[in-house]
Amino acid sequence: MSDDLHEIETEARPWEAYDSTVAATGFFAMLRYLPRLCGQVLRLAWSTSRVDTAALIGLTAVAEALTGVGLLATNSVFEGLLIDGPSPERVRAALPGLTLLVVSVVIRGVLRQGAHWAQARLSPQLQRAVETRMLGLVTQVELVAFDDGTFHDRLHRCRQRAGGTVYSLLRIAVDLLGCVAGFAAIAGALTVLHPILLPLLVLAVIPSAWAAVRSARLYYQMVIGFSGANRRMETLGDLMTERSSAAEVRSYTMRPFLLGEWERLSRHVQAADLAIEKRRATAQAAGSALAAVGTAVIFAALGLLLYTGRMPLAAAGTAVIAIRAAINVLTQATQVINYGYENGLFYQDYLDLCAEAEQRRMRDGGVEPPADLDRISVRDVTFTYPGAEEPALNGVSLEIASGEIIALVGENGSGKTTLAKVIAGLYEPASGDVTYGGVSARLIDLDGLRGHTAVIAQNFTRWPFTARQNITIGRFDHPDAVGQFERAASASGAAEVFARLSKGAETLLDPSYKGGTELSGGQWQRIAVARGLFRDAPLLICDEPTASLDAKTEHAIFESIRRHAVQRTVVLITHRLASVRYADRIFVLDGGRVVEQGTHAELMALAGIYAQFYSLQASAYQEVSPL
Numbered sequence: 001m002s003d004d005l006h007e008i009e010t011e012a013r014p015w016e017a018y019d020s021t022v023a024a025t026g027f028f029a030m031l032r033y034l035p036r037l038c039g040q041v042l043r044l045a046w047s048t049s050r051v052d053t054a055a056l057i058g059l060t061a062v063a064e065a066l067t068g069v070g071l072l073a074t075n076s077v078f079e080g081l082l083i084d085g086p087s088p089e090r091v092r093a094a095l096p097g098l099t100l101l102v103v104s105v106v107i108r109g110v111l112r113q114g115a116h117w118a119q120a121r122l123s124p125q126l127q128r129a130v131e132t133r134m135l136g137l138v139t140q141v142e143l144v145a146f147d148d149g150t151f152h153d154r155l156h157r158c159r160q161r162a163g164g165t166v167y168s169l170l171r172i173a174v175d176l177l178g179c180v181a182g183f184a185a186i187a188g189a190l191t192v193l194h195p196i197l198l199p200l201l202v203l204a205v206i207p208s209a210w211a212a213v214r215s216a217r218l219y220y221q222m223v224i225g226f227s228g229a230n231r232r233m234e235t236l237g238d239l240m241t242e243r244s245s246a247a248e249v250r251s252y253t254m255r256p257f258l259l260g261e262w263e264r265l266s267r268h269v270q271a272a273d274l275a276i277e278k279r280r281a282t283a284q285a286a287g288s289a290l291a292a293v294g295t296a297v298i299f300a301a302l303g304l305l306l307y308t309g310r311m312p313l314a315a316a317g318t319a320v321i322a323i324r325a326a327i328n329v330l331t332q333a334t335q336v337i338n339y340g341y342e343n344g345l346f347y348q349d350y351l352d353l354c355a356e357a358e359q360r361r362m363r364d365g366g367v368e369p370p371a372d373l374d375r376i377s378v379r380d381v382t383f384t385y386p387g388a389e390e391p392a393l394n395g396v397s398l399e400i401a402s403g404e405i406i407a408l409v410g411e412n413g414s415g416k417t418t419l420a421k422v423i424a425g426l427y428e429p430a431s432g433d434v435t436y437g438g439v440s441a442r443l444i445d446l447d448g449l450r451g452h453t454a455v456i457a458q459n460f461t462r463w464p465f466t467a468r469q470n471i472t473i474g475r476f477d478h479p480d481a482v483g484q485f486e487r488a489a490s491a492s493g494a495a496e497v498f499a500r501l502s503k504g505a506e507t508l509l510d511p512s513y514k515g516g517t518e519l520s521g522g523q524w525q526r527i528a529v530a531r532g533l534f535r536d537a538p539l540l541i542c543d544e545p546t547a548s549l550d551a552k553t554e555h556a557i558f559e560s561i562r563r564h565a566v567q568r569t570v571v572l573i574t575h576r577l578a579s580v581r582y583a584d585r586i587f588v589l590d591g592g593r594v595v596e597q598g599t600h601a602e603l604m605a606l607a608g609i610y611a612q613f614y615s616l617q618a619s620a621y622q623e624v625s626p627l
């Protein structure tokens, strides 16, 4: 068992590709990529809120540019203090510079706060814009995309990271802007003090920059190396804390195993983490030592300039402060670049997802379907799931007359659910066509078709809403919502479920929220049936609508469906063949093909697969009947 876990541990997370790219990319490649990226994010910010973006950029640029004013004011203070004369006179001479310095520091502080405020306003708007766009696009994507692992992985990744990424990128763009403005201001001030100082500064900063990049890269190596183990730990943590697994963790006495695995991985990660931290510390120490050498070179140069009288003492003092400030700015810039690049890759991932979602948008022909959908024809339909080797449907043809009840039966995996989804317009066939009153599914208005269809799905969703909302969902605008709700609830047996709930139909059906409750499998199924009936649609598709129901409710529901079927078309999928015998026609599927069709009597007379299944089920009941 443990070996299995080790195997899973080493599996790459889909986004590790991006982490690896970061680790493999050189510093200068990052430098080239970043301006484009910052431009993209700032454009997005601009389209989200012009005022906040302008305030953020303007205030940051001016605040950082004031660093230069502060340095020149410092120089003026030194000059005042170093003139010949008594102390009061020197202080007086330094006062204008000191005032300018104080004013520049105060203004810079205020501007920075203003920039923070603008950023605080802008970030959530940006995050919302990005997430809203993603959710808006993804909910319009064709259903089959959700069976495609690659799309699903990217979607999952973006769901986790897109909002946070754009938030980080905005900060990075602004930090970078601040670094550029701050460095330009310092460089300007240094050049005014003495032209040789700027090249010397660059020399001194190189070791610190190297140390920052090396340390960042080691950090990413650590992230890559242990993301498999971290993900595994996350999974184990979820298994130990989630409601869905809580019962089995206890009944299968899984606690020692899960805890043991979690601890083993945790120790493994911690040890390796420490080893990397040691290497980072070494790199940083080496960088600091080299930076100290670089600084010593600058100071030696400054001393030489002073000694030879080519630089006044005040300018040398200011230069020392400026050089320290510049080293800080450049060190910060290298870190921002590394961080920015990584986030940039995730942002690109989000842009790719949006592009793919646009491309896979459900196609919509726009032709209104007939009001009662009329005759539905399935013609030579083939459908293969993404990545599957065999088609799930292979040349299926059938006709469903308006108002008919047809049943699809067959072994597990024979293609019944897939065919029902094709008929409901949820999957587009690879070849062949489905027509509704002569209108091809490729030309039909999909919203119109959905409005005329109700699907009681095999794996229906247990919406974490109230019981009423669970039934009326998607059709809140029904003209007779109250009456229709009563009818659907009573026909499906859901009304009996409400009677036992503390707040009746208004009870929240999710125990993980305060005041919420859980239903049994059969009670949920009644709600799902009520949802289908409430839709009041001319085509009702029922995929195993009674799988979890007791015999009495099952019988009642089939009766309801038959009553409901008056002037409506019903496609019924069930393994309970006793309920199928009343269908107008029965289609038997096998390996994605229709192999038998006819009424119950015709199929029994045929003595094929259907007759065999039916006799098996009937004999099982006969065997138990003496009890």
Ligand SMILES: Nc1ncnc2c1ncn2[C@@H]1O[C@H](COP(=O)(O)OP(=O)(O)OP(=O)(O)O)[C@@H](O)[C@H]1O
Binding pocket: 147, 385, 386, 388, 392, 410, 411, 412, 413, 414, 415, 416, 417, 418, 419, 458
């Ligand atoms: N999302 C999917 N991705 C890949 N293959 C799928 C997917 N869903 C179903 N299949 C495959 O398609 C075939 C038909 O599946 P389908 O669900 O239509 O069968 P079914 O007759 O409804 O089965 P059951 O009686 O068990 O509900 C099966 O071989 C199944 O493994």
